[in-house]
Structure formats: C-alpha cells, structure tokens
Amino acid sequence: MPGWISLSDVRGQFADGQVISIGGMTLYRRPCALVRELLASGARDLTLMSFTSGIESDLLVGAGRVSTVRSCYFGLEVFGLAPMFTKFVADGAVRLVEETEATLAQGFAAKLNHLGFLPIQGLLGTDVLNVRPDLKIVTCPYTGSRHVAVPAIAPEVALVHASMADEDGNVVLGGNLALDREIALLAKKVIISVDRVVPRSEIPEGGVDLPLSTRDVMLVHAPEGAWPTSCHPHYGLDGGAMLAYVVSAGTGGFERYLSAFLGGRRAVDTLVAELEKLV
Amino acid sequence: MSRIDTLIVAMAREVQNGDCWAQGIATPMTAAALMLAKRTHAPKALLGYAIGNSFSDRSGPLSITRVEELTLSGCLRKWSFTDATREFLPHLNPHEFLRPAQIDPTGATNNICLGPWEKPTLRLPGCGGIADVTPYSKTARLYVPRHTAKALVPQLDFRSGVGRLGKEERQMAGVTGPGPVKLFTDLGVFHWPGSTMEILTLHPGVTADEVTTGTGFPVPIPAEIKLTPAPTEEELRLLREEIDPHGLRELESLNTRERLVRLAQVLRAEARA
Numbered sequence: 192m193p194g195w196i197s198l199s200d201v202r203g204q205f206a207d208g209q210v211i212s213i214g215g216m217t218l219y220r221r222p223c224a225l226v227r228e229l230l231a232s233g234a235r236d237l238t239l240m241s242f243t244s245g246i247e248s249d250l251l252v253g254a255g256r257v258s259t260v261r262s263c264y265f266g267l268e269v270f271g272l273a274p275m276f277t278k279f280v281a282d283g284a285v286r287l288v289e290e291t292e293a294t295l296a297q298g299f300a301a302k303l304n305h306l307g308f309l310p311i312q313g314l315l316g317t318d319v320l321n322v323r324p325d326l327k328i329v330t331c332p333y334t335g336s337r338h339v340a341v342p343a344i345a346p347e348v349a350l351v352h353a354s355m356a357d358e359d360g361n362v363v364l365g366g367n368l369a370l371d372r373e374i375a376l377l378a379k380k381v382i383i384s385v386d387r388v389v390p391r392s393e394i395p396e397g398g399v400d401l402p403l404s405t406r407d408v409m410l411v412h413a414p415e416g417a418w419p420t421s422c423h424p425h426y427g428l429d430g431g432a433m434l435a436y437v438v439s440a441g442t443g444g445f446e447r448y449l450s451a452f453l454g455g456r457r458a459v460d461t462l463v464a465e466l467e468k469l470v
Numbered sequence: 471m472s473r474i475d476t477l478i479v480a481m482a483r484e485v486q487n488g489d490c491w492a493q494g495i496a497t498p499m500t501a502a503a504l505m506l507a508k509r510t511h512a513p514k515a516l517l518g519y520a521i522g523n524s525f526s527d528r529s530g531p532l533s534i535t536r537v538e539e540l541t542l543s544g545c546l547r548k549w550s551f552t553d554a555t556r557e558f559l560p561h562l563n564p565h566e567f568l569r570p571a572q573i574d575p576t577g578a579t580n581n582i583c584l585g586p587w588e589k590p591t592l593r594l595p596g597c598g599g600i601a602d603v604t605p606y607s608k609t610a611r612l613y614v615p616r617h618t619a620k621a622l623v624p625q626l627d628f629r630s631g632v633g634r635l636g637k638e639e640r641q642m643a644g645v646t647g648p649g650p651v652k653l654f655t656d657l658g659v660f661h662w663p664g665s666t667m668e669i670l671t672l673h674p675g676v677t678a679d680e681v682t683t684g685t686g687f688p689v690p691i692p693a694e695i696k697l698t699p700a701p702t703e704e705e706l707r708l709l710r711e712e713i714d715p716h717g718l719r720e721l722e723s724l725n726t727r728e729r730l731v732r733l734a735q736v737l738r739a740e741a742r743a
Contacts, residue, residue: 216523217495219538242551243495266595268496268521269534269721270733273595280593289582292599296555312560313602316632316643322587328644337644366542367523368550423538430535430737438730467734 193360193408201225201382201411205234205348212346212374213241213248215420216367217268218428221247222352224416225384229350230254230453240346242295242370245420246436249273250452252285253445261288263295270433274440289322294341299373301343310338349378352417353400354425355387360410361394362401366423375401375408384413386422418456435463471701473656474499474615474723475709476673479701481567481654482506484611485515492518492564495598498532499615500567501540502709502719505529509708518564520598524548530713534733535740555602565609567654568600569722570631572623573612575666575687577650578633579604580626587628597630604632606647615723617655619686622667634662656723657681659698660689671698716740 211229215221226247235256239248244265251257253275265276279285293311301309310329314320315337329340351374354365362383364371375381383401403410416422419432439448439462451458478499485491485507493500497520504517508529518525522541533540542548549558558564570579571594581600585591604610610631614621634649653660657680658672668690669681678691701709709719716739721729 217521219521262596264495264596264598266496269498269718269729271726271729277593281590283589287593289587289596291597291601292551293555293602296551300552300556311555311602312606313599313604315605316629316635316640316645317601317605318582318587318629319597319601366538366545366548367521368548369523370551372550373552421535421538423542427533427535427538430733430740434730434733434737 193403193406193410195410195412198224198228198411198413201228201409202232204380204382204409205229205232207234208236209234209348210238210240210346211348211350212378213239213244214349214351214369214371214374215245215417216369217243217245217264217266218270218433219367219421220352220354220365220417220423221245221420222350222384222416223247223418223420224413225350225352225382225411226251227453230256230449240344244273244276246273246433247420249275249440250449252276252279253440254449257285259286259288261290261295263290263292267433267437270437274437275445289319291319296370296373297341298344299370299377301341302345302377303373306343308340308342311341312338314339345377346374347378348380348382349374350382351375352384352413352422353386354422355389355393356383356385356410357389357391357394359391360403360406360408361391361399362403363394363398364400368400372400375403381406381408382411383408384411384416386414386416386425388412415456419459431463431467432459435459435466438466438469471706472720473673473676474720475701475706476698477613477615477654477656478503478506478709478719479705480659480698481611481613482510482705483699484652485512485565487512488514490516490518490562490564492559492566493520494566494568495520496595497567497569499613499719499722501532502714503567505532505713506705506708509713510705518549518558523550523554532714532716532718533740534718534736555599559599559603563609565611566603567611567613568631569613570600570621572621572626573614573653574623574626574633576633576635577612577653577662577667578626578629579612579631580628582628582630584627600631604647605645608648608651610650611652611654612650613654615656617657617681617684619684622685622687624687634665636665657684669695671696673698674700
C-alpha cells in the first residue's frame with residue numbers, strides 16, 4: 192500500500208552508492224523537489240541511471256555526489272551543454288556507461304519481462320560497441336540475423352514527479368512519459384512527488400499511468416515539485432532559472448546557484464533577478 | 471531573408487504530405503520546419519515530438535517555456551520511450567532530422583565527444599537514439615545550422631551514427647541502412663550519390679569557396695551549381711508571424727554568448743506574451 196510522507200521524510204531514504212533513476216524528460220517534469228532532498232541528504236557515490244539528465248542531475252554531479260552516469264542524453268537542450276557534467280567528465284571525475292534510447296528502454300523492458308536480455312536492431316556499426324564491452328552480439332535462432340543483446344537493468348531507487356494522484360495512489364504522470372512508468376515499476380524504492388492530490392472522480396477515464404494502490408511506494412504532495420522544470424498542464428518551464436543556472440555555472444558561480452537551489456524557489460528568484468541585469 | 475530561414479524552408483519542403491516525421495531530442499529548429507510543412511504542403515503529415523513524447527497536430531507558435539502547450543495540449547497520442555523504441559521508430563519508420571556535432575565524408579556522425587572517449591576534451595550530451603536508428607534507417611536526414619570545418623571533419627572523434635558504408639563493410643558490421651539521405655546546412659543541401667558527400671543545391675548567395683573553406687574534407691564542386699529554391703513570401707510570413715514570432719529557430723545557429731543573449735530576449739518576449 193502506498194504511504195504518503197512529507198518532503199523532509201524523503202531525505203532519510205537515500206544512501207551512498209545507490210543506483211537512482213530520475214524521471215521526466217530533459218527539461219520537463221523532473222522531480223526537482225525530490226532531488227533537493229537527495230542533495231540535502233549528502234548521499235554520494237551515486238549512479239544515475241536516467242533516460243535523460245538535465246539541470247537536476249547536473250546539480251548532483253556538480254555537488255560531487257555522482258560517481259557514474261548512465262543516460263542517453265545529459266544536457267540542457269536549447270540552454271546548451273550541462274556545465275558540470277561536461278566539466279566533470281573532462282576532468283575524469285565521473286565514470287560513464289554509454290547508453291542510448293534503446294539500451295535503456297529495452298534494458299528495462301527485459302527486466303520487466305524477467306528476461307536476461309532483449310535483442311535490438313541498433314548500435315551495430317557504431318563506436319558505442321567499443322565502449323560497452325559488456326554488450327554481447329546474438330544471432331536470431333529463426334532468421335540468422337545478428338543483434339546486440341541489451342542486458343536487463345533496473346534502478347534501486349526511482350524518483351518521479353507526477354501531475355496528479357488520488358489518495359489511493361492512482362498516479363497520472365502528465366506528459367513526457369519518457370521511461371517513468373518503467374522505473375516506477377522496477378525500482379525497489381519508489382518515491383513519487385505529486386503536484387496535485389485529487390479526488391478519484393477527477394482522475395480521467397483510463398488515465399492512470401501507474402496504478403500503485405497495491406504497491407509499497409512513497410507518495411509526497413509537492414506542489415511546484417518539478418520547478419524549475421515544467422509540469423504540464425500546471426506550469427511551464429522557468430526559463431529565467433535555467434538561464435541563471437547556465438550563466439552561474441559557466442562563470443564559477445555553481446556553488447552559489449546550488450546554495451540558492453537548496454534554499455528554494457525564492458532564493459533562486461533573487462539570484463535570477465541579479466543576473467538578469469548582466470545579460 | 472536569412473540563410474537560416476532558407477535552411478528551414480528547405481527542410482520543410484523535404485516533408486511530403488502523408489509522411490510521418492519525428493522531432494528528436496534537442497532539435498528545436500526542426501519544429502519550425504515540421505510545423506511550416508504542416509501549414510503548407512503537408513497538412514496530413516503525422517508529427518511526433520521528443521519534447522512531449524507525443525503525436526501532435528498543432529503548428530505554432532514555438533515556445534521555450536510553454537512548448538508542451540504545443541506538443542501535449544490537445545495532442546493526438548502520448549507515447550513512452552518504450553513505445554518509441556519498440557513500435558513507433560522501427561515500425562512507423564518516421565523521417566527525422568538529426569543534428570550531429572561532427573559529420574564525416576560518408577555521413578557518419580558524432581554526438582558523443584571531442585577528443586578520445588576515455589578523456590574527452592569536450593563531452594557532448596550523448597546520442598539519444600541516433601546509434602539505435604542509423605544502422606537501419608532509410609529516412610534519416612542530417613542538419614547542421616553552421617556549416618564549418620569543425621563540424622564537417624575528415625575523421626570523427628567517435629562514431630555514434632552510421633553513414634554510407636560499402637556492401638562488404640555493411641555485411642561485416644551487420645548494418646542494413648544506406649546512410650543519411652541528405653544534409654541540410656546554412657550553406658546548402660548535400661547528399662551521397664556515391665560514397666562521399668556532394669552538393670545537391672547551394673542557397674542563394676552562397677559561393678563554392680564558402681563550401682570549400684567551410685568543409686574539412688574535399689567536396690566536388692559541379693560545373694553548374696543548382697540553387698536551393700528561395701522561400702516564398704508566404705513561407706517567410708508564416709515563420710515570422712505565426713510559427714515562430716519569438717525567433718527560437720535561430721538559436722541553434724548562434725555561438726554560446728550570442729545564444730544566451732538571445733535566450734534572455736526570447737524569455738522576456740514569452741513572459742510578455
């Protein structure tokens with residue numbers, strides 16, 4: 192049965208060395224309030240096993256909490272490269288496992304199906320195979336064609352921010368589904384922050400992305416829990432906060448931004464207002 | 471009329487009515503092209519968006535802060551990346567514009583790193599699904615907003631996208647795809663009739679010299695250079711007034727400093743709108 196906890200309860204859920212999957216898509220519906228608690232917990236030596244990674248993951252990398260990244264895209268879209276990820280990889284301070292959309296999606300699918308692997312059509316002819324010595328090639332027993340066998344994988348911890356849920360844990364994610372359902376089904380420890388808690392009658396017909404009423408997941412009511420990323424349909428992306436991050440981190444001001452982020456939205460808004468005068 | 475608008479219109483015209491096209495991660499310029507196509511000659515095109523993870527038939531205005539109003543509000547269908555990798559991409563076989571950091575003479579691409587993978591001089595965001603689809607895709611186009619010798623290189627630092635391979639190489643590697651169909655840049659449109667890249671058309675005002683100095687490998691210059699057809703007044707009006715009034719489509723063509731300044735302007739305009 193799901194349990195509703197507070198944001199500050201989340202902090203005690205983390206431990207050094209965990210393999211964590213952060214839900215959402217690039218700059219959209221990321222569980223930033225949960226990541227704030229992860230940062231505050233001090234947990235380090237983390238592996239990020241996320242479909243894509245954005246500002247929330249860059250804050251973790253820049254804070255020195257991440258030892259390994261497994262993600263098919265780590266960047267800030269039109270805002271540019273993720274500054275701390277870029278720096279830490281060039282410094283050799285973060286280990287990478289090169290992933291693609293299919294290695295992650297099919298890797299999770301294999302695990303969901305209790306299979307050791309799933310074959311995919313991709314990766315052949317690319318250098319990805321050179322940096323993934325763990326990947327094996329299999330021959331289809333029916334057609335004889337060769338495929339990369341993507342190993343089954345799963346995170347230990349899944350952090351997801353959802354648009355809404357009812358009290359029983361019927362979760363409606365919103366949009367930009369990415370691989371959020373998959374990580375929430377697979378992880379042993381699932382923490383879902385919810386922007387709106389609604390009565391059952393407001394859940395749209397057939398619209399439950401995660402029927403979790405029978406699972407031991409942790410639910411947190413966290414309005415604006417995706418800020419500064421968006422949470423469709425409730426609020427858009429905070430472009431000022433994103434721009435302030437890129438400018439800060441690019442000019443030696445990462446610690447200052449991190450400190451503001453840990454302080455919450457008002458602290459970042461103050462920083463944004465100051466930086467706006469410069470750009 | 472800017473070269474970027476000529477580039478976007480050329481991309482839009484690549485879309486045929488009834489095609490399925492997908493917009494990939496971190497490719498905002500392609501949204502302008504796809505939406506222009508939808509509003510003009512390809513109203514029946516089915517468009518899928520990585521931002522939104524959805525099929526949507528809206529066609530503007532583009533936005534940074536409210537992009538999901540475009541791709542999610544009133545959308546046709548939401549999909550996950552499990553759906554995308556197991557069904558949508560392999561089976562609907564959408565056409566895509568991919569944006570690489572580096573392209574080599576065969577159209578192979580790099581979105582991973584500059585310098586060696588083990589200790590890169592610059593780590594790039596990653597290749598998303600490029601390494602997944604290019605080994606078999608017949609529908610991949612490439613685009614590079616700034617055609618420079620830094621982007622068009624004789625040898626890639628890392629190959630995350632498959633190009634045009636010879637028959638034997640394809641067999642050895644297990645690759646079935648023919649490589650990218652075309653490359654669109656701010657100088658022109660390029661293709662692979664043989665094993666290396668050639669000019670298909672150059673944009674009005676672009677010289678052969680610019681292509682030679684702007685490309686890090688030899689590109690044959692034909693005796694008669696065909697011109698990319700210029701955008702029409704209506705196409706330009708649609709782009710400027712209805713699809714992209716805030717000018718997001720130019721962002722990818724700007725250097726870091728210019729882009730940050732422009733982003734600030736766009737965000738201010740969006741806040742006022």
